[in-house]
C-alpha cells in the first residue's frame with residue numbers, strides 16, 4: 001500500500017500577527033477622537049468536511065475517516081490502471097471532519113455558531129458549502145423540516161440572543177447603498193402602522209407556517225455571548241442567486257412568476273461590494289425570516305440532473321445583516337449620527353454543485369448552466385490559489401486576483417481581502433464512483449486552508465459612547481418600574497433618564513440611626529458621601545461642558561467639511577452631468593454607427609446572395625454547354641462512323657467499277673460530301689480528317705476536293 005500525506009493544515013499557527021492600526025476620519029483633531037480603531041489579525045480560511053452516508057449498503061466507499069480532523073481518500077480498484085499496482089491513499093487534514101452520523105446541530109454549533117456570535121459582536125462572516133452535485137450542500141445549509149440546516153438555526157439563535165434588545169421596526173432604514181440611516185420615530189411609527197394594516201389585510205389569505213419554521217427541532221440552541229446591552233439591534237435579510245453569471249434578487253418585489261431583473265455589483269463608500277438595488281427586508285423573528293426565504297426559494301432555479309433530482313443550478317447567497325446602535329432605556333437611539341451604527345453581516349452561500357458533463361449527460365440549457373457553474377467555481381479556485389501564491393511569495397510581484405471574472409468572487413472580494421471570517425464546508429459523497437470529483441474537491445480544500453485572510457476588526461468608539469454592559473439602562477428601567485408601583489399619576493409620568501446616576505460613584509451607603517451617635521456618624525458619612533457625589537457631579541459637568549465644547553467644535557468642523565463636500569459634490573454633479581451628456585452623444589453616435597453597420601451588413605448579405613445566384617446560373621449554363629458538347633461529340637462520332645462506312649462502300653464500289661473498267665487505275669480520291677459547317681472552334685479538336693490515300697488531283701475528273709480556310713471543311717463530290 002502506498003500512502004501519501006498532504007500538507008497539514010496550520011490551524012494552531014493562526015493569529016500570529018497582531019497589530020493595532022488607527023484609521024482617522026478625514027480632517028481635524030476632533031475626528032481622531034471618533035476614529036474607528038481597527039485590529040488586524042491573520043487567520044486561515046476555516047475548512048470543514050462533512051461526509052454524507054452511502055446511499056445504499058452495497059455501495060463501495062472511497063473515503064475513510066481517521067479521526068476528528070483527518071480523512072483518507074482511497075483510489076477505488078475500478079479507477080486504478082495497470083501501471084498502478086497498489087491502491088493509492090491520500091490523507092487530508094481539516095479543521096474538523098463530520099462523519100455521516102453527525103447531526104445538523106453538531107455542524108451548526110461547531111461551524112456557524114461562532115460566526116453568529118461574531119455577527120453580534122459586529123464582525124462579518126462568510127460561510128459557503130462546496131462539493132459535487134448531490135453531496136449534501138443544500139441539506140447542510142438549509143436542511144428540511146425535521147433536520148433544519150445552518151441557516152434557520154443561525155436565525156433562531158440570533159433572535160434568541162438579541163431578544164429584549166431589538167430596535168423598533170423601521171428605525172434603521174437601508175439607504176440602498178449598503179448602509180443604514182436612522183429614521184425619526186414619527187416616520188418609523190407611520191411605516192409600522194402601514195405595515196400592520198397590510199398585514200391584517202393579508203392575514204386571512206396567509207398560508208400555514210412553513211415546515212422549516214414549524215419544525216420543533218430547535219433543541220440545543222443556546223444564548224450567545226457578545227451582545228452589547230447598551231445597543232438596540234435590527235436584523236435585515238437579502239437573498240440573491242447567481243445564475244449563468246448574472247445576479248438576481250430572489251426577494252424582488254412583485255409576482256413570483258415575474259421574470260427577475262439582472263442586478264449589478266457595486267462598491268460602496270467604504271469599498272465594500274454589494275448588489276445594487278437589492279431588496280433588504282427588516283425582520284423581527286426567525287419565523288418571519290424563513291417565510292421570506294421560502295418566497296425567494298420558489299424563485300430559485302432548480303433542475304433535474306442525473307446525479308440529483310432537485311439540483312441547484314445557481315449559487316444562492318442568503319445574507320443576514322445586523323445593524324446596532326446605542327439606545328436609551330426607552331429603546332430610542334441616543335444619537336441620530338449614522339456613525340454610531342455598527343453594521344455586520346453573515347453571508348450563507350450554497351454553491352451550485354461542480355460536475356462533469358460526461359457523468360451528468362447534460363445537453364442544451366443544462367450543459368450551459370453546468371459550464372457556467374464550473375467556470376465560476378474555477379474562478380473561485382484561481383482566486384484562492386493566487387491569494388495563497390501572493391502570500392507565500394512575498395518577494396515576487398503580487399499577482400492580480402481575478403475576482404471580477406465571476407460574479408460570486410466579485411461579490412465576496414472584501415471577505416478574501418480581509419473584511420471578515422471565511423469558512424467553508426466541503427461536502428463529500430463517499431461513493432467510489434465520485435472518487436475523481438472528490439479528489440478534485442479535496443485538492444481545492446487543501447489549497448484553500450493555506451490561504452491566510454487578514455482580518456480588520458472594527459471597534460466602535462464613537463462620540464465618547466462606551467459600552468457599559470447595559471447597567472445604565474437596567475437601573476433606569478428599575479427606577480421607572482419602582483415609581484410606577486407608587487400609583488402616583490405625576491410620578492408615573494416621570495420620564496427622567498437616571499442612567500447617569502450610576503456614574504456618580506459607589507452605591508448609596510447603608511446608615512443606622514438607632515442612637516444619636518450612630519445618627520451623627522451616619523449623617524457625617526452621608527454628608528461626605530453626598531459631597532463626593534457633588535464634587536464628582538461638578539467634575540462630570542466640567543467634563544461634559546468641555547466635551548460639549550469639543551462636540552461643538554467638531555460639529556462646526558463637520559459643518560464646514562460638509563459645506564466643502566457639498567461644493568465638491570456640486571462640481572462632481574456638474575461634471576457627472578457633462579459626462580452623462582457626452583455619454584448620451586457617444587451612445588447616439590454608436591447607435592448611428594451600429595445602424596450603418598447593420599445597413600452595410602445587409603447590403604453585403606444581399607450581394608452575397610446575388611453572387612450565389614449568379615454562380616448557380618453559371619453552373620447551370622456550364623452544365624447545358626457540357627451537355628451540348630456531349631451531344632455534338634456523339635453526333636460527330638455517329639457522323640464519322642457513317643462517313644467511314646460510306647467511304648468504305650465508295651471505295652469498294654470504285655474498286656469494283658475500276659476492275660471492270662480500268663483495273664490498274666488508282667482510286668485514291670476521297671468522296672466528296674458536304675460537311676456542314678462546324679461553327680464552334682472548340683469542335684475542331686473533334687474533327688479528325690481522314691488520311692488521304694491517293695494522289696491528289698490524279699483524277700480531277702472524278703474527284704474534287706474543297707477545303708475551307710482552316711482546312712476543316714471538305715466537300716467531296718462525285719462527278
Ligand SMILES: Nc1ncnc2c1ncn2[C@@H]1O[C@H](COP(=O)(O)OP(=O)(O)OP(=O)(O)O)[C@@H](O)[C@H]1O
Pocket residue numbers: 051052053100131132133134135136137138139140308310311312313351352353354427
Ligand atoms: N448528511 C446527510 N444526511 C442525510 N441525507 C442527506 C445528507 N446530505 C444530503 N442528503 C440528502 O441527499 C440529497 C441531495 O442532497 P442536496 O440536495 O443537499 O445536495 P447538493 O449538494 O445541494 O446538490 P446540488 O449541488 O445538485 O444542489 C437530498 O435528498 C438530501 O436530503
